[in-house]
Amino acid sequence: MKVNFGIIGFGFMGHIHEKMFDSMEDIKVVAICDIDEEKMSDAITEGVIKTTSVDELLEIKEINTVVISISNHVHKEAVIKAAKAGKNIICEKPAAMSVAEYDEMIAAVKDAGVLFTVHQQRRFDEDFRTAKEVYDQKALGKVFTIQSMLYGINGNMHDWHVFKKYGGGMLYDWGVHLIDQMLYMVDSPIKTIYADLRNVINEEVDDYFKILFRFENGITGEVELGTYFLADKPKWFERHWFIGGDTGSMYCDGFEPEGKIARTTRLLTNVPGKTTMTASGPTRSFGPPPEGLLVTEELPKVDVAHIMFFENYLKALEGKEELLVKIPEVRRVLAVMEAVRESAATGRSIDFE
Numbered sequence: 001m002k003v004n005f006g007i008i009g010f011g012f013m014g015h016i017h018e019k020m021f022d023s024m025e026d027i028k029v030v031a032i033c034d035i036d037e038e039k040m041s042d043a044i045t046e047g048v049i050k051t052t053s054v055d056e057l058l059e060i061k062e063i064n065t066v067v068i069s070i071s072n073h074v075h076k077e078a079v080i081k082a083a084k085a086g087k088n089i090i091c092e093k094p095a096a097m098s099v100a101e102y103d104e105m106i107a108a109v110k111d112a113g114v115l116f117t118v119h120q121q122r123r124f125d126e127d128f129r130t131a132k133e134v135y136d137q138k139a140l141g142k143v144f145t146i147q148s149m150l151y152g153i154n155g156n157m158h159d160w161h162v163f164k165k166y167g168g169g170m171l172y173d174w175g176v177h178l179i180d181q182m183l184y185m186v187d188s189p190i191k192t193i194y195a196d197l198r199n200v201i202n203e204e205v206d207d208y209f210k211i212l213f214r215f216e217n218g219i220t221g222e223v224e225l226g227t228y229f230l231a232d233k234p235k236w237f238e239r240h241w242f243i244g245g246d247t248g249s250m251y252c253d254g255f256e257p258e259g260k261i262a263r264t265t266r267l268l269t270n271v272p273g274k275t276t277m278t279a280s281g282p283t284r285s286f287g288p289p290p291e292g293l294l295v296t297e298e299l300p301k302v303d304v305a306h307i308m309f310f311e312n313y314l315k316a317l318e319g320k321e322e323l324l325v326k327i328p329e330v331r332r333v334l335a336v337m338e339a340v341r342e343s344a345a346t347g348r349s350i351d352f353e
């Protein structure tokens with residue numbers, strides 16, 4: 001079955017979507033739309049209809065699904081219009097600027113009875129899935145901490161992302177993915193959220209955040225992102241995962257993950273300390289473990305790619321699978337982002353669920 005798509009917003013992400021659909025047998029891009037005509041000049045789809053009017057695109061009967069990839073502040077308007085036009089919708093993240101906006105959008109989606117999901121495709125990132133696989137295998141005993149970090153080391157933020165009114169800032173950007181990954185991994189209610197959110201160099205929008213989740217199951221989740229961690233390193237970003245449990249731990253670095261699992265051969269509750277000399281003096285607690293107490297293992301291999309997001313969407317359209325990114329899950333991420341802003345503004349932790 002070939003499904004006809006329309007792409008609304010043909011900038012950075014619109015182009016990526018077109019390229020992805022070009023590689024998929026079951027999707028045909030019928031039309032694209034951008035208010036800036038020039039942006040559509042390098043479209044690769046033969047015979048594609050180009051328009052600068054969203055309404056005109058929505059009038060095209062044969063379009064089954066629209067992908068909305070315009071800046072964040074106009075998602076609501078476009079989603080409501082598309083729903084009223086009877087189109088199924090894949091909206092870019094963040095779905096909305098607030099939970100209140102999102103609720104209005106979902107009311108329109110439900111009224112129209114169309115399918116709706118949000119492109120939170122980083123559930124299919126290899127580094128995340130590797131960490132999740134280790135977590136799911138319950139290989140580390142009782143997990144007490146999960147850390148997910150992303151640092152940019154060149155201070156790079158661009159275009160509308162540096163302006164508040166367009167929905168700029170890193171919380172609305174990578175924040176959505178990092179929060180979504182954490183919540184998708186840890187299947188537990190959140191008791192409290194504590195956060196720091198800063199504009200380190202940007203006047204209007206955040207470019208640093210740290211979020212601490214206290215989950216009901218005893219895990220503390222930590223998400224930290226900064227775009228201004230200036231450093232002279234071989235890569236222009238750093239991505240880290242760490243999971244700590246009472247019988248083992250895992251570190252996993254990079255988008256093509258490298259790391260190890262370290263496990264105890266028995267519980268390390270009271271291991272006699274071996275005095276070790278460091279440049280800062282002697283230590284026993286932070287010296288090497290006794291021989292044979294730790295075994296290391298390779299990280300599991302996972303086979304994932306972003307195309308799986310759309311493969312799932314097509315199956316959901318045929319009623320063969322549930323949508324992976326569900327309406328309430330998207331709402332929960334938006335609600336977390338609001339709690340993050342509240343905690344950062346008040347300096348207090350926020351009771352959540």
Ligand SMILES: NC(=O)c1ccc[n+]([C@@H]2O[C@H](COP(=O)([O-])OP(=O)(O)OC[C@H]3O[C@@H](n4cnc5c(N)ncnc54)[C@H](O)[C@@H]3O)[C@@H](O)[C@H]2O)c1
Pocket residue numbers: 008009010011012013014033034035036039054068069070071072074092093094119120121159160172173
């Ligand atoms: N899922 C992801 O990994 C990911 C990655 C990057 C961006 N995004 C999201 O994609 C969306 C677009 O981001 P981008 O980086 O591609 O921005 P962009 O500025 O490169 O592209 C947006 C395009 O939309 C057009 N546009 C704006 N308002 C419009 C309107 N009302 N009607 C038609 N066209 C309009 C602009 O002219 C521009 O070409 C944002 O919501 C962003 O958060 C998602």
